[in-house]
Amino acid sequence: MNSRRIDEFVHSRRFPVFSSLVLCTGLIFLVAGIVLTIIGSTRTTRRTSASNGGSGERTKQEVELYSMKTELYKNYTWKQYLDNMDNPKTIDFTNEVQLRLRQLIRESRSHNRRTLFEFQEVSNNAYDVLKVQILKYEQTAADGILVYASAILLGDHIPPEKDISATINSVTNNTVTASNATTVQTFSAEYCKEMERPIATTPPVATSTLLSTTSSPQQSTTSSLQATTTREFTTSSSPLSSTTTVTTPAPTQPYCKGGNGPFVKQDISVVFELSTARAIVDKKIAHFIGNTLFPPEYYELPGSSGNDLFTQLLIAPFPNTSTYKGIVRPDYAAIKGLADVQAWLNAVETLDGYYNFNGDAIVDGVEFFATQNFANKRQGVKKSLLIIASSDIGVSGTQAAVAALKKTSTVITISVGSGAQTLGSLASAGFAFSISNLEDAIETSTVVSNISSKLLIQSGVCPTQATTVYATLPLTSPQPHTTLATTSHLTTSVPKPASCNDGNGPFVKQDISVVFELSAARAPVDKKIADFIGYTLFPTEHYELPGSSGNDPVTQLLVAPFPNTTTYQGIVKTDYTAIKDLADVQAWLNAAQTLEGHYKLKGDAIVDGIDYFTNQNFENKRQGVKRSVFIIASSDAGVAGAKTAVEALKKTSTIVTISVGSGAQTLESLASAGFAFTISSLDNLAETSRVVSNITSKLLVESSFCPLPSTTTVLPSTLTQKQSTSAAPISTTTSEAPTTNTHCAMGIVQDIAIVFDQSSSNAILADKVAKFIENTLFASSNYLITDSNGNTVTQLLPIPYPLYNGGFISPKYPIWKSKNDFFLYIWSMRNVYRQLSNYIAGTGIADSLNLVKTANTDSSHRNTVNSTLIVVGSGASDINKAQSIADDIKNAGMRIITIGTSGDSTFHKLSSGSSGDEFTIKDISDNAFWAEIAENITLSLAELSGQCMPLTQVTPPPATAQSTTSLLTTASTTTVQETTVCTGPSSIDEDIAVVYDLSSGDVPASPDQVVDFIRSGLFNKSKYGNAQYAAVPFPSISSETDLLTMGYANFALLRSLTHDTLPVWKRHSNLKSTISDGLKNVWRINNGTLGENHRRKGVPNTIMIIAKSDTDVPNSEPIAKVLQAQGSTLLTVSIGAKTNLTPLASNQYSFTVSDFSNSSELASIAEKITEALAPCYAKRR
CATH class of the missing domain: 3.40.50.410 (von Willebrand factor, type A domain)
Structure with a gap:
């Protein structure tokens, strides 16, 4: 904001109101000048006694509510003052802001027009600023601070808006300076012209969300977004108590096409207890209404632009409800969003504190809504009345009024605590609820969920879907954010997988x-x-x-x-x-x-x-x-x-x-x-609540x-047809979901490949991309590996780039046990690329795309479902070559979505080309934006391929000799030959890498003992006919390891190398047992980047790990899994009873030598290893 310009002064007679305090040339602490921009206010009156010469004359008091917005001076940043809400400096900051706002409004008393606008507390207390309350802080894109606040003015004759305007704007030296201010600049009217009036603020939003100016759920209008962070405040606690909006679980897993809705379409009135006698609990009730009772994923308020609305809302306290008429406007369209709700609640709480009302007349509130002629009450739309109280003293006096109201409205009661046990007698059947403790987040969340569920059943509606719901990526956008088709109702509750049909569990x-x-x-x-x-x-x-x-x-x-x-x-x-x-x-x-x-x-x-x-x-x-x-x-x-x-x-x-x-x-x-x-x-x-939800989900x-349901019901489904071309729309055989009361647990039935950047040129980006896939992209419960009938729902094929020598991935869609299996693979792959960063260079993506192309021709790829390729990364060196492969993939019917990181838009050459297929993120640290991209992708895939779970029972095909195993175990397709007769020991013809421990120390075995076992005891030459051996000692000792590594050779060379290189390692002291060093070097040998003789094609590969310590096992597991994925068998020999290398071994290939000096035990282990490897003794992986 230009610090030398301010907003013009405007005042209207509507409420809710948003007006602006804009600080010219300074912060709240360094105010050089100000103009009040008041877009609206509301006024109420009361009669009070005044001492006037001893007479008992009663004078009329007026109360006016203003809402304000001000942007603080740029030297005061979010990070400096608000990054840590528990910091005492932040509390002092908020107190100072409230104090300065109060003084600023009063500042005009120095002007000679005192009779028009007088806030000074004179003998008759003519005017005063009753209260200033911070509602919310908001972080700007430049790390600045926007302050949203409300002020309540109280006096005998608050002047008309035009007089207030003239008074404030005529003050020529309106300056407020804090004690720590270093300079003071004075106001100059010439700088305060033609400033655009601010757009009405959006309702309070969740921390780190994106605000959109899309005008209606029915429209596909898109607009630039700006990331914001907010801190919200309420009057029910200290100024810095953050808003406790509990993420409410979905009452039943709702689903509208596009994922937006359903919403409660009703006119809702809320009558709540606000009595000085129960001040503590009543403030909690007000806080509950403003922050928890109406979760935006189920209640769509009209918004500042007057959207085609679903939910209309009015709120009024009891007793003495009519006293609040000036604040509770008789207009259902007055409340635009939850920010308005909170402003109203703050106002009525303050006014109640001023009047000190006592009583329990629930009937005051009920009759207020029954007798008022409210504007914008909709014909043909259901009505509900919520009554919330902690005492049932007023119940009997309300029965008649409620009975009359039930003819046109559903009456819902919420009893708070134990003092309102008969309140439920006022409720319509099935709509009596109770909350024993409003501070119990789970209990309040459950009640809100149950109420929402019942109202959705009564009148849940889905917005009409636009033709396009995807993202539009403006490549020239100056902000590091894209334009997204917005839906501000993202459910973050604990997912309820469809496997529990009766709602009990999982x-x-x-x-x-x-x-x-x-x-x-x-x-x-x-x-x-x-x-x-x-x-x-x-x-x-x-x-x-x-x-x-x-x-x-x-x-x-x-x-x-x-x-x-x-x-x-x-x-x-x-x-x-x-x-x-x-x-x-x-x-x-x-x-x-x-x-x-x-x-x-x-x-x-x-x-x-x-x-x-x-x-x-x-x-x-x-x-x-x-x-x-x-x-x-x-x-x-x-x-x-x-x-x-x-x-x-x-x-x-x-x-x-x-x-x-x-x-x-x-x-x-x-x-x-x-x-x-x-x-x-x-x-x-x-x-x-959010953390508990995330832990539970994982x-x-x-x-x-799921417990067995009392009856088993299989929901029918019809799969969507496969897309024929990348540009043509998908035709489906499913009927379009109705727009009312459409509730089912959804699964995305697709084959999804992910090609993602793991190049060593940018390790931070590679980490971010991996974490995005692991934690964010597939976090939605709509991505299911299998349903309760055992059907495959979502198939996932992750492929990093660059790839070398065929890489780690087999060209087929793997079978994951669960999403956690998939996430573990992504984590393992990232660790491998990190460890191999010195040996993997380049940024080529074409090989990875070619792997997708090949996988799509494999039998593991389903031709009856839609398929999508998601490409995440930047800086591909072979983008033109990759574009040709991408064209082949698209022509075969696969949609391609691209996410260009670090502002790289060249990736979009690979995409399917529509507005929803291209995303660019400039600031990779913007976690909220990553989440928005994931949400938009999920919504578009769900709209195309979302189906109710479970699918129709599909009997799995009979087992055959050929089976595909998981990526995490092996990426090869193996044939199991069933034999019952063995004519004698078979020759073991393999490439065998011996990874052995030469770390310092003689316990539980010395380096000499390990080498002697390899040279003389491990291999029976009569059974290892044409095997080739690679000697791979660890730990690595600088370049000497590379120079002494030959690769696979005959047994004589193995004996020679292990003997001749032993003195080189023994010259060093304090060598650690880093198994991961040895495994990395095996990977290099097998992939052609170390040694002279590499792994032979078509020949089985066994990696024997002989170690006397397991301290490096966690670091070794990721590379071990990748070697398994390349088709290698990992066999471990643990030296000593306390050493456990089992996590690195393939199934049934883990052995232990408790006493390495016992020749009989060593001979026995060698024989067992031979039996395990010989095809006559065991089935090979």
């Missing part, structure tokens, strides 16, 4: 252990962590504990604090079935907190809790059931000490970390891939379970 079937911080040094946040675990972390709709009847449990749970976990042994039982329900969890947590309060334990030893769950012999731990360990802490002081124990635990469990606040930033390093979460404040219900992907 549930997480796991044994879960929770390790949490409980330390006197961290009070009071550790107490909040305990409450979070007991009341929020495990919502009962997705975690079914065994119950008191001892049902066959779905979820088993144990909870233990750290540090000094063993101190709690008497409380933390060693039995997974001991916790029957959440009441048990809460009782255990209370007992643990009591014990901690007695001992005053301090410390950060996360490892205490990890060791406790690792070393205990727990009863009822289930075999074959997945396990997860949650680690929750507000400090990362104990992270380093827990790493070794956690890495060991990862072999059997998923590690989930939850960092609380800003003090545990490295806690995420303990987490399994994709399972690190952060909650900045446990008091922020919206944030905690665990459901890993191990969801």
